[in-house]
Amino acid sequence: MKTTLTPASLSSARESLRRANAELAREYPGESPRRQPVHVVYGGAHLFRAEAARKLGDLALGAMKTYAPDAAELAHGLGLPQRGRFAQRVYERVLDKLGSEPVEDYRIDFEDGYGHRPDEEEDSHAVAAAQEMARGLAQGSLPPYVGIRVKSFTEELFERASRTLDLFVTTLLEHSGGKLPPSFVVTLPKVSVPEQVAALARILEVLETEHGLTRGALGLELMVETPQALFNKEGSLHLPALVAAGEGRCSSVHLGLYDYTAALSVSAHVQSMLHPACDFLRDLVQVCLAGTGIQLADGATNVMPVPPNKKQGDMPLLPTQLRENSEAVQRVWQLSYRHIRHSLERGWYQGWDLHPAQLPVRYAAVYAFFLEGLDTATRRLKAFMEKAAQATLVGDVFDDAATGQGLLNFFLRGLSCGALSQDEALATGLTLEELRSRSFRAIVESRRARGS
Numbered sequence: 001m002k003t004t005l006t007p008a009s010l011s012s013a014r015e016s017l018r019r020a021n022a023e024l025a026r027e028y029p030g031e032s033p034r035r036q037p038v039h040v041v042y043g044g045a046h047l048f049r050a051e052a053a054r055k056l057g058d059l060a061l062g063a064m065k066t067y068a069p070d071a072a073e074l075a076h077g078l079g080l081p082q083r084g085r086f087a088q089r090v091y092e093r094v095l096d097k098l099g100s101e102p103v104e105d106y107r108i109d110f111e112d113g114y115g116h117r118p119d120e121e122e123d124s125h126a127v128a129a130a131q132e133m134a135r136g137l138a139q140g141s142l143p144p145y146v147g148i149r150v151k152s153f154t155e156e157l158f159e160r161a162s163r164t165l166d167l168f169v170t171t172l173l174e175h176s177g178g179k180l181p182p183s184f185v186v187t188l189p190k191v192s193v194p195e196q197v198a199a200l201a202r203i204l205e206v207l208e209t210e211h212g213l214t215r216g217a218l219g220l221e222l223m224v225e226t227p228q229a230l231f232n233k234e235g236s237l238h239l240p241a242l243v244a245a246g247e248g249r250c251s252s253v254h255l256g257l258y259d260y261t262a263a264l265s266v267s268a269h270v271q272s273m274l275h276p277a278c279d280f281l282r283d284l285v286q287v288c289l290a291g292t293g294i295q296l297a298d299g300a301t302n303v304m305p306v307p308p309n310k311k312q313g314d315m316p317l318l319p320t321q322l323r324e325n326s327e328a329v330q331r332v333w334q335l336s337y338r339h340i341r342h343s344l345e346r347g348w349y350q351g352w353d354l355h356p357a358q359l360p361v362r363y364a365a366v367y368a369f370f371l372e373g374l375d376t377a378t379r380r381l382k383a384f385m386e387k388a389a390q391a392t393l394v395g396d397v398f399d400d401a402a403t404g405q406g407l408l409n410f411f412l413r414g415l416s417c418g419a420l421s422q423d424e425a426l427a428t429g430l431t432l433e434e435l436r437s438r439s440f441r442a443i444v445e446s447r448r449a450r451g452s
Helices: 007-027 052-067 071-078 083-100 119-139 158-176 194-210 239-244 257-263 276-289 319-345 356-393 401-417 422-426 432-437 440-451
Strands: 039-044 105-109 145-149 185-188 219-224 250-255 295-297 351-353
Touching: 039 356, 052 071, 052 083, 052 319, 052 356, 071 083, 071 319, 071 356, 083 356, 119 158, 145 158, 145 219, 158 194, 185 194, 185 250, 194 219, 194 239, 219 239, 239 250, 239 276, 250 276, 257 276, 276 295, 319 351, 319 356, 351 356, 356 401, 401 422, 401 432, 401 440, 422 432, 432 440
Parallel strands: 039 105, 039 351, 105 145, 145 185, 185 219, 219 250, 250 295
Antiparallel strands: none
């Protein structure tokens, strides 16, 4: 068959395309293979103790015992379906999670959850919190992911924020024998310009050098809380530049929804995670960072599940007061459940929790979400693997790996947080070794090699 194009005539276009494709692959490597926690718990630095995670879990279990003593009560409070033991499965897994790993990620907070205090007081709290983290690291009581949130790097607060960071990291390494907790990060709030991120990256580099840490041991994450984080003064997208200023250290971007909506002059009484301005923010951040490997975290329900009636001395609460307490907590749980579902359905798999009684509804919402999709995802992934195998047998390239990876990610996320069991994941036809590879493409290539 006669053709016109030759390797020589194609060489210039081919080389240019090769470079562009290579750069695209570097800039957009796809979803991170790292486990992503389903939440991050923020707590004031003055309150942090090495056993904080276990204490929060015990308080969460106490809230379950009081306000959702069985699966039927939890289903009634959150609107969970009860067919086929669905609510019972969710309930049992939430109890197990609160008993075994109640907190997946914890941020010691020196910002909004801590406030502005005299310098001497913040200094002492930075040192004490670092000592507690070192103690937690030694006794194995820390959550899988931990870090601190410093104050913003504005002109007024930079000195305070950088000193707190220095005191904390220096004290932590001194008391831990130079060890850091796995996945330790520093959260920078209210980021507006790349120079703020670059300054933090430089400080972390200096701390690593001075303490003999490997480069990148101190990670960072950004909080998008201002409109200026989205667009620069010329109207161009700003967020990619903010992430790039972290010089490869930025692993996550978190949303501060209430500061953001306040900056848009949204009235306080209608500020909510469901406000249309928040959906715009979510969509824009997702579009900017999709495929980069940066993990995203949504905000928090700012209404706390706190009972209105408190026990006074030895006097027990009246039945009407107990009922009022239960109704008040369950109303807030329903609100939190709607917020979490709203995030999950839009591809936001992590959010904030601020109170121990928020933990039961966090896990209930996440587990219900994954269990609802389990049967369909199992059938789809199983059929996908069979299709990939058939393509391999006839020598074709199976090139729909992105969809396969998306299905695999469903099971990886569900497994890591306790929503799904190992047996449920293996029902897809995958082996445990294949699941641990975390890569659909690697699974297909391995099966192709075995088949040949």
